[in-house]
Amino acid sequence: MSMRTRRLVDEVDEQHREGMRTIQDDLATLHLDGSDPALVASRRNFVRNLGLGAVAFGAVAVSGTALAQSVAAQTPTKVPDLPQADLQLVIFVQGLELAAAAGYQVAAGTKLLDSQALLAAQTFGRHHTEHAGALGGLIPKDQQVTMPNAAVVAAVVPELEAAETQTEVLEVMYGVEEGAAATYLRALGVVDWQVAGPAATILPIESQHAVVIGQLADLPESDWMPVFGDATAAFDPAGYPAG
Amino acid sequence: MTIELPNDEIRRQLRASEHEHAAAMPGWRRALTRVFDPASGATAEDRAQLLGLPARRAFLTGGAAVAAVGVLAACGGPPKEQVAVTGGIPPKTDSSTTTVPGSAEDDLVLLATAQSIEILAVDVYQKALDSGLLVTPAIAETARLFQRQHTEHGVALGDSLEQLDAEEVRAPNEYVNTNVIEPALETLTDEMSVVTLALAVENLAASTYVKAAGILTTPELREAIMSIGGVEARHMAVLRGVLGQVQVPGAFFRTGAAAPEKAFITP
Numbered sequence: 334m335s336m337r338t339r340r341l342v343d344e345v346d347e348q349h350r351e352g353m354r355t356i357q358d359d360l361a362t363l364h365l366d367g368s369d370p371a372l373v374a375s376r377r378n379f380v381r382n383l384g385l386g387a388v389a390f391g392a393v394a395v396s397g398t399a400l401a402q403s404v405a406a407q408t409p410t411k412v413p414d415l416p417q418a419d420l421q422l423v424i425f426v427q428g429l430e431l432a433a434a435a436g437y438q439v440a441a442g443t444k445l446l447d448s449q450a451l452l453a454a455q456t457f458g459r460h461h462t463e464h465a466g467a468l469g470g471l472i473p474k475d476q477q478v479t480m481p482n483a484a485v486v487a488a489v490v491p492e493l494e495a496a497e498t499q500t501e502v503l504e505v506m507y508g509v510e511e512g513a514a515a516t517y518l519r520a521l522g523v524v525d526w527q528v529a530g531p532a533a534t535i536l537p538i539e540s541q542h543a544v545v546i547g548q549l550a551d552l553p554e555s556d557w558m559p560v561f562g563d564a565t566a567a568f569d570p571a572g573y574p575a576g
Numbered sequence: 577m578t579i580e581l582p583n584d585e586i587r588r589q590l591r592a593s594e595h596e597h598a599a600a601m602p603g604w605r606r607a608l609t610r611v612f613d614p615a616s617g618a619t620a621e622d623r624a625q626l627l628g629l630p631a632r633r634a635f636l637t638g639g640a641a642v643a644a645v646g647v648l649a650a651c652g653g654p655p656k657e658q659v660a661v662t663g664g665i666p667p668k669t670d671s672s673t674t675t676v677p678g679s680a681e682d683d684l685v686l687l688a689t690a691q692s693i694e695i696l697a698v699d700v701y702q703k704a705l706d707s708g709l710l711v712t713p714a715i716a717e718t719a720r721l722f723q724r725q726h727t728e729h730g731v732a733l734g735d736s737l738e739q740l741d742a743e744e745v746r747a748p749n750e751y752v753n754t755n756v757i758e759p760a761l762e763t764l765t766d767e768m769s770v771v772t773l774a775l776a777v778e779n780l781a782a783s784t785y786v787k788a789a790g791i792l793t794t795p796e797l798r799e800a801i802m803s804i805g806g807v808e809a810r811h812m813a814v815l816r817g818v819l820g821q822v823q824v825p826g827a828f829f830r831t832g833a834a835a836p837e838k839a840f841i842t843p
Contacts, residue, residue: 529792
């Protein structure tokens, strides 16, 4: 078998393995998820078409062009009729997710992460981008957020750029993950049921991100394994305007 | 907390998992096609149980989980009407609704079911510790920590039921215990099989709570259930790490492993 053929085979094999890791859950969601089918279809189409390399986040200046095009192309024509307060909160969280993705991009760019931490950063950054895309299914097309929350970026990026060790980088992103998880928990305490369902499928992921980053950063177990989730660390829209 | 596992053992387990997966896929595809054929007569619950099977496959062996065997047996039978199997998975029908999905009665059922699952989890961790199979001190300590947390979760859910003037639950979920846990306990052979069982219980809990969050009628109850559900998800990440699995395999939490309707508790 030629080297090129072997490389192509390896790539296909890896894609297959990646798909098979989540196929049972993907099928369960496709056939059993009781949430809005338009949301499900939009989310899956968005994830399929966005791609890993479609969005490039610079260290400070962030380009949302590719994301904007993808969101515009995939946003369903009909979104739930949410109460205005809920809509504003979802819009805020969409920007927060993009900021988290941008943070991981910067973290990866510090060159301070070992292979395991780098893989986590790349994967979790991708997850946050997918979250932002999925939240787009709740937001009218003309109100979609395509840029990371500027205030969150301003708070996080300088700390990342100033970091001198992997641990310092990871501690910053750990704070982002716990903040994200707390934000979703706080949101669940106020939003309508139409937002609660999607929010509940994302909160556990941010929580799991926090566990992994906390372990990699060698943080005390009591930090990333609380008895109950807590909304204290939530990002407050008033304190983090989109800009 | 860092769990050190020998690389050789991890590779052996990965190879075993690959072989098992390869052997299961043809039968899995046939079952999937049958159960999603509109003529099969399979209920939504049957489909739910089938789609949850692979997540529990590591501890479900022959004769275990009556529900799982029953679903597979039904899938093997002829369709109710003599029509050809369509082959492809039928498109999902539009089931969207603009009305709130739950009710006050559903709230009580969900909270009671959740409390029964927490009690079940405490029980399972105790059996795990009593089995003598958790030989790695860090893993045993993790089991004790998670058991303590589930105890507190159960108390909190009991408080919620009390606030709603409902009676709290005091026993492990009987359906899950009888049909899944007890058969699985008989097949435990080593530390990793115990951790696999624990992971399945955590997945049951987390999936149930995520699903409940979309049904509970008040934001306060949704926040309360997910203040617990998020922690169960954290438990899952830790246990996956112990098993050498990808700790966060997807961007969204799937609810395929949620408790079926037969497991619901009415207070």
